[in-house]
Amino acid sequence: MITVLENPNFIMNIGNVIRNVNGLGVDELFVIDGQKRLEDDLEKIRSRKSILKNSNGAVKWTNVKVFHTTSSCFEYLKSNLFTNVATSPHLKTSRCFQIEKANLKIPKLAIWFGEESKGLSNEAFNLCDFSIYIKMRGKVESFNLSTSTGIVMYEAIRQRDCD
Numbered sequence: 824m825i826t827v828l829e830n831p832n833f834i835m836n837i838g839n840v841i842r843n844v845n846g847l848g849v850d851e852l853f854v855i856d857g858q859k860r861l862e863d864d865l866e867k868i869r870s871r872k873s874i875l876k877n878s879n880g881a882v883k884w885t886n887v888k889v890f891h892t893t894s895s896c897f898e899y900l901k902s903n904l905f906t907n908v909a910t911s912p913h914l915k916t917s918r919c920f921q922i923e924k925a926n927l928k929i930p931k932l933a934i935w936f937g938e939e940s941k942g943l944s945n946e947a948f949n950l951c952d953f954s955i956y957i958k959m960r961g962k963v964e965s966f967n968l969s970t971s972t973g974i975v976m977y978e979a980i981r982q983r984d985c986d
Contacts, residue, residue, distance in 0.1 A: 838877025
């Protein structure tokens with residue numbers, strides 16, 4: 824299973840997500856970095872202070888792969904037979920499921936998260952096989968990126984552990 828971040832605005836959030844991914848035992852984190860703020864070299868990413876600090880050191884044991892475009896990441900995942908799942912607080916397609924009702928036991932699963940203020944791009948949304956959302960109960964429409972990845976990836980792991 825892979826977590827994909829599409830163009831996160833804040834480098835420190837990548838560190839926070841790495842901590843979630845590593846803590847839950849997710850295989851990899853893919854980061855689409857259209858602004859080319861991250862290095863392609865994993866060792867340089869691991870030594871970056873903001874990522875190291877916000878990941879609480881988890882970046883040392885987490886595989887992070889950087890892509891520069893959404894399409895290149897998607898092509899890589901599709902060529903490796905991954906099912907791609909979009910996340911959004913908005914019901915943008917007829918194939919949108921509340922996370923608890925979605926089948927997240929798919930063996931090769933990539934779950935996509937968008938940038939902090941705008942969410943996933945339309946390109947990413949259109950390329951994904953289906954979408955999921957977290958049912959909100961309060962007045963705000965979404966959680967922050969780190970919280971969302973923690974909740975969604977936890978549910979995917981929980982479903983897989985139920986077998």
